Amino acid sequence: MPLQMTGAPSDPDLIRLPWDVPLEQWPEHRLVPLPRGISRHVVRFVRVSGDVYAIKEISERYAKAEYRLLWDLARLDAPSVEPVAVVTGRTGADGEPLDSALVTRHLQFSLPYRAVMSGTLRPETLTRLLDALAVLLVRLHLTGFFWGDCSLSNTLFRRDAGAFAAYLVDAETGELHPMISEGQRAHDIDIAHMNIFGEMLDLEAGGLLHPSIDPETIAGEICGRYTRLWKELTQDEIIEEVDWHRVEQRIRRLNLLGFDVAEMMVRRKAGTGRLIVRPKVVDAGHHQRRLIRLTGLDVEENQARRLLNDLDSFRVQNGLRHEDEAIVAHRWLAEVFQPTIEAIPAALRGKLEPAQLFHEVLDHRWFRSEAAGGDIGLPEAVRSYVDNVLIFKRDEKAIIQDA
Numbered sequence: 001m002p003l004q005m006t007g008a009p010s011d012p013d014l015i016r017l018p019w020d021v022p023l024e025q026w027p028e029h030r031l032v033p034l035p036r037g038i039s040r041h042v043v044r045f046v047r048v049s050g051d052v053y054a055i056k057e058i059s060e061r062y063a064k065a066e067y068r069l070l071w072d073l074a075r076l077d078a079p080s081v082e083p084v085a086v087v088t089g090r091t092g093a094d095g096e097p098l099d100s101a102l103v104t105r106h107l108q109f110s111l112p113y114r115a116v117m118s119g120t121l122r123p124e125t126l127t128r129l130l131d132a133l134a135v136l137l138v139r140l141h142l143t144g145f146f147w148g149d150c151s152l153s154n155t156l157f158r159r160d161a162g163a164f165a166a167y168l169v170d171a172e173t174g175e176l177h178p179m180i181s182e183g184q185r186a187h188d189i190d191i192a193h194m195n196i197f198g199e200m201l202d203l204e205a206g207g208l209l210h211p212s213i214d215p216e217t218i219a220g221e222i223c224g225r226y227t228r229l230w231k232e233l234t235q236d237e238i239i240e241e242v243d244w245h246r247v248e249q250r251i252r253r254l255n256l257l258g259f260d261v262a263e264m265m266v267r268r269k270a271g272t273g274r275l276i277v278r279p280k281v282v283d284a285g286h287h288q289r290r291l292i293r294l295t296g297l298d299v300e301e302n303q304a305r306r307l308l309n310d311l312d313s314f315r316v317q318n319g320l321r322h323e324d325e326a327i328v329a330h331r332w333l334a335e336v337f338q339p340t341i342e343a344i345p346a347a348l349r350g351k352l353e354p355a356q357l358f359h360e361v362l363d364h365r366w367f368r369s370e371a372a373g374g375d376i377g378l379p380e381a382v383r384s385y386v387d388n389v390l391i392f393k394r395d396e397k398a399i400i401q402d403a
Contacts, residue, residue, distance in 0.1 A: 007067065007085030007103070011049045014103065019090050022098060023057040037112030037169070038153040045106060052106040053084060054169075060088050060100040062172055067102055069171040076143045079136055080168040081107055081156070107167055109353045110156040113199070114208075116164070123210055126218060132157060132166035134225040137192065138233065140168065146184045148173030151195035159352070160300035161359045189226060193219050255286045294329035295337075299355035306359045310336065336378070343382045344390065351393045361385050 005015050018026060023042045032045040032052050042057045058066070063086045070083035082105040090098035113129060129152070137150055147154075147168070154170035177184075200215030209215070232253060239246045287304035291297055297307065314332045315321060340361055341354050352360070365381030376384075 001089040003087070003089045003091075005085050005087050006064075007083065009085045009103070011051060013048050014053070014085065017046065017048070019087055019101070020092055020098075022092065023055060023101065034106070035112055035115035037114060037156075039170070052108075054081070054104045054106050056102045056104075057099045058102055058172070060086075063088070063100040063102045066171050066174075069174050069176060070104065072176050073140075073143070073145065073168065073171065076145075078140055078143050078145065078168070079166065080171065081105065104169075107156050107158065107169075109356075110158045110167065113152040113155065113157060114203075116157050123213055126210075126213060128163045129157060129166075130218070130222050130225055132160075132164040133192075133196075134222060134229055136166035136168065137188065137226055138229050141180050141185055141188070141230070142233070144177040144180050146175045146177065146180055147171075147188050148175065148191065149195070150188055150192035152199050153195070158300060159356050161302035161306050161356070163302050165300045165302075185230075189223050192226075193223055196222055294326060295333050297333075297337075297355065299353075303355040303359055306362065307337070307355060310358075310362060340378060340382055343379065344386055348386065348390050351390060357390075360389070364389060 003015075003019055009015075017030065023044050026044060026046075030046055032047045034045045034052070036043055036045075039056070044055050046053055046055060056063075067083045067086045070080055073080040074082060084103040084105055087101040087103065090100065092098055116125070116129065133150075133152065133155060136155065137147070140147060149170065149172070154168065156167045156169045157164045158167070159165075197215055197219035200209065200213070200218050203209045204213075204215055237246070237250060285301055285304075287308055288299065288301050291299065291304040291308055294311070295307075297304075299307065311329060311332045314336055315323070315328045318331075320328045320331075337358060340358055341349070344357060349357070351357075361378070361382055364385040365376060365378060368381060368384055369375045
């Protein structure tokens with residue numbers, strides 16, 4: 001069978017890669033030295049015309065199945081990497097068949113958990129990682145997706161203001177159903193517990209785990225975090241007819257978790273004067289959607305919350321309480337956000353994505369203002385942040401410049 005590339009590759013040069021060579025033997029000049037997680041397959045990163053792709057060598061059957069699953073997850077707006085193509089019909093120079101390859105677009109500014117945890121892992125960092133993983137697993141289950149191999153190794157993390165956002169990077173064992181069963185959910189959590197326990201032991205053996213962290217305890221915590229979030233999203237809540245403020249409280253709690261309530265199901269409990277309230281349709285990204293609607297900025301949920309807080313402060317400070325929200329957002333973009341990003345030297349902007357840069361500048365402004373006993377202003381905060389913080393940060397941008 002001749003070489004065949006199936007999918008929607010955005011760059012025709014992808015077909016010109018050395019597909020007749022086993023992936024682990026590809027020449028160094030073709031590869032991008034990005035940190036990789038642990039994988040049972042050979043995985044390499046390549047740069048083609050300025051874009052970075054992840055390539056995984058895998059059998060044709062599994063490559064095609066995973067490609068279709070990733071497209072289904074993208075259609076459902078689930079947090080996962082973007083599939084690009086499947087390459088089949090590969091043969092070596094000796095005429096022997098080679099495994100097929102799955103090509104995905106590398107998620108910019110993302111890191112595998114080992115890179116996030118480089119150095120000594122602090123308990124606070126681990127807590128944020130587990131929270132992000134619990135949110136990811138809940139979102140996948142709400143779409144009807146059974147992962148079958150949930151782990152830190154199969155997840156990419158992006159900085160999201162003071163927390164992390166998690167993305168599925170390996171769907172090889174996944175299954176998509178109209179609705180996930182209770183048995184499948186329980187099985188997925190058991191798998192996650194076992195995998196994370198093993199990964200924590202591995203980190204401990206490598207000297208990367210803080211002495212105060214117990215691998216077994218941490219592995220158990222992911223189950224508790226997932227269960228609390230799932231319950232908050234799906235449980236019935238019995239309220240008295242006069243207690244409608246509790247519905248409002250429930251919605252606010254869900255919003256704080258990053259989920260929006262599109263519809264509520266309300267029914268009367270037989271033989272009583274009480275009502276049962278349950279969120280019928282929920283989705284993630286309450287603040288993300290508001291920000292992208294107002295400004296066009298597509299960022300992570302916690303970043304969106306922080307930027308919206310600054311936008312709301314801008315509205316109050318400039319006496320724009322009664323002005324149309326879209327007009328205020330346009331002014332904030334032009335007068336605050338864009339000038340802040342442009343004030344950072346171009347050579348340093350690739351260290352973090354713009355929303356994270358803006359969030360960290362706001363943090364720096366707050367701390368400097370506290371020390372100074374008064375607001376130092378945004379321009380001074382940017383200068384101080386660049387000189388004292390940003391210049392010492394490592395690059396997190398996916399595209400690494402040529403040496």
